[in-house]
Amino acid sequence: MEELELKFYIGGKGRVYAYRECEFDDIAKHKGIYFGTLERDGLRLSIEGSFIVGKLARKNVIELDDLLALKWLSGEDIETNVYGYHIVKWKGKDYFLGCGKGNGRILRNFVPKDRRINK
Numbered sequence: 001m002e003e004l005e006l007k008f009y010i011g012g013k014g015r016v017y018a019y020r021e022c023e024f025d026d027i028a029k030h031k032g033i034y035f036g037t038l039e040r041d042g043l044r045l046s047i048e049g050s051f052i053v054g055k056l057a058r059k060n061v062i063e064l065d066d067l068l069a070l071k072w073l074s075g076e077d078i079e080t081n082v083y084g085y086h087i088v089k090w091k092g093k094d095y096f097l098g099c100g101k102g103n104g105r106i107l108r109n110f111v112p113k114d115r116r117i118n119k
Contacts, residue, residue, distance in 0.1 A: 014038035045099035063091035
């Protein structure tokens, strides 16, 4: 497996960005992609952050079937009995749907409104 040589920095509001060093670092307006947000109780990954980490993750990954994946991508919460932050993956596919936070009853959806699909 290819090793990613990523660097991270924390911007405003606890947002974490991931990037690889390159020759344009001095002139780039923004450095990297939005990776996630540091919350009081952990790191909440973005959709892109879940893609970066997801292939290597062995714990805290929830796989959703087609119906639940559609609900998730529509912005709905999912009923489950997990606690804390989990990467959400589409079952049987190598596709990551973002990150959610479980409270023992539901997995809270953090898919931004402008990235949701209409059923």
